[in-house]
Amino acid sequence: MTERADIKEYGQLVIGGELVDPLGRDVIEVVSPHTGEVFARVPHAAPADVDRAVATARKAFEEGPWPRMTVEERIEVISKIKDLFAARHEEIARTISSENGTPFTASIMVQALSSMMVWDAAIAIARDFTYEEPRDGVLGKLLVRREPVGVVAAVVPWNVPQFTAAAKLAPALLAGCPVILKTSPEAPLDAYLLAEMAREAGLPEGVLSILCADREVSEYLVGHxxxxxxxxxxSVAAGKRVMEVCAKNLTRVTLELGGKSAAIVLPDADAAGAVAGIVPFAWMINGQACVAQTRILVPRSRYDEFAEAFAAAASALKVGDPMDPATELGPLVAQRQQQRSLDYIRIGQEEGAKILTGGGRPTGDGLDRGWYVEPTLFGGVDNSMRIAREEIFGPVICLLPYGDEEEAVKIANDSDYGLSGSVWTGDTERGIDIARRVRTGTYSVNTFSLDMMGPFGGFKNSGLGREFGPEGFGAYLEHKMIHLPAGYDGAGA
Known part of the structure; x- marks a missing residue:
């Protein structure tokens, strides 16, 4: 990497763990969401670079040591990556904040330490996982094995680039699979830090490649x-296209897509506790989180009380430079995302919803040149409105009234998505019952959490398959059944 006129220049790609010159000439300019100015450049991978990365990964899988190492040997290398990640977590957080606008104080946990926890959890799961087991069959003894699936293409977004990378890399690598990581053009810089850590940890040649490219080259990769x-x-649209392209080769696929999650506040909930618990996870990552609680369902009998409380909390969020320690809401990642949010704010007003707070671009020092949108809360929202049905991916939240518990569950389930959700109540058992009835892949009672030891993924348009936990780890392994001869007792030939 070189720096010129305050612009970071990365001139090479990472292929098989080595920095190599790109075969194409295109360059990606990384734009600061705070200033709207270019602050870094990286090479744009060409199809020929993809071919080279895939060939390198295939050689590593078919001939290299990584898939043939013991699990303990792979854990030793991955543990070093995790330790290096921990040592550089502030640098990683700062880099991601500069790319996507996450407030640095939040980035420490949301972008860096949570990613380290993913590596930690995957190591624990790999250590205890059952890779081979005897089984009694109908016709005799069986040996059931789980072996690495092969070369993995991991495609990650810009909102939580290291968290989603870890969700794919950690289990894939521990399972014995070489990986080609395809980063987003908006957030490619943090991946170079990861490449440095992988090399320092001793990851063998060919096991990890990192490419940054647009949709056309990404499609070439997933269809390879x-x-x-x-x-x-x-996104859902991109996920459907990935699935279509993968179908041509019967490529195995896991899709983690969008969400329009509902936080249900029951009539017996403590208002202060519910507001304090929901607000950080409604506007998390500046509203750019697939699991964000973007629909807040409150009882009609207490609607005015909750509307006032949520509006006050949202309006109190400090908007500003993501590097300012006081900032709670930073800029959106790109101008197109800013305009998308502003368009939905206009649509919501046209649909008859009422803006309780926010609704435009903030004012203040430096906020006029970045991709800022005020934290916006709509009240009086009907679930049939577009702002309640479509994923906005910005700081725009809907407050929906309901009559009784049955209607609340019905509204929560009346969505094309099913990724996350929460319920807030004074009766935990009642909350657990609600959790069982809402069709989402992840749910929380009187809290919001995403635990890396359990399965994460969605129902309906929110995706296919699971990440995290033994369920996500198993997605990088294939089952094999070995029939054993009659009389074999496992004691030797």
Whole structure:
């Protein structure tokens, strides 16, 4: 990497762990969401670079040591990556904040330490996982094995780039799979830090490649016949296209897509506790989180009380430079995302919803040149409105009234998505009952959490398959059944 006129220049790609010159000439300019100015440049991978990365990964899988190491040997290397990640977590957080606008104080946990926790959890799961087991069959003894799926293409978004990378890389690498990590053009810089850590930790040659490219080259990667498994995080539209392309080669696929999650506040909930618990996770990552609680359902009998409390909390969020320690809400990642949010704010007003707070671009020092949108809360929202049904991916939240508990559950389930959600109540058992009835892949009672030891993923348009936990780890392994001869007792030949 070189720096010129305050612009960071990365001139090479990471292929098989080595920095190599790109075969194409295109360059990606990384724009600061705070200033709207270019602050870094990286090479744009060409299809020929993809071919080279896939060939390198295939050689590593078919001939290299990584898939043939013991699990304990792989854990030793991955543990070093995790330790290096921990030592550089502030640098990682700062880099991601500069790319996507996450407030640095939040980035420490949301972008860096949570990613380290993913690596930690995957190591624990790999250590205890059952890779081979005897089984009594109908016709005799069996040996059931789970072996690495092969070359993995991991496609990650810009909102939580290291968290989603870890969700794919950690289990894939521990399972014995080489990985090609495809980063987003908006947030490619943090991946170079990861590449440095992988090299320092001793990850063997060929096991990890990192490419940054647009949709056309990304499609070329996921459709490559040399790829055995695709793990993708992104929009529903892009996920459907990934699945379509993968179908041509019967490539295994995991899709973690969008959400329009509902936080249900029951009539017996403590208002202060519910507001304090929901607000940080409604506007998390500046509203750019697939699990964000973007629909807040409150009882009609207490609607005015909750509307006032949520509006006050949202309006109190400090908007500003993501590097300012006082900032709670930073800029959106790109101008197109800013305009998308502003368009939905206009649509919400046209649909008859009422703006309780926010609704435009903030004013203040430096806020006029970045991609800022005020934290916005709509009240009086009907679930049929577009702002309640479509994923905005910005700081725009809907407050929806309901009559009784049955209606609340019905509204929560009346969505094309099913990724996350929460319920807030004075009766935990009642909350657990609600959790069982809402069709989402992840749910929380009187809290909001995403635990890396359990399965994470969505129902309906929110995705296919699971990440995290033994369920997510198993997605990078294939089952094999070995029939054993009659009389064999496992004691030797």
């Amino acid at each position: 016949p040399g790829v055995d498994k695709v793990s993708f995080t992104g």
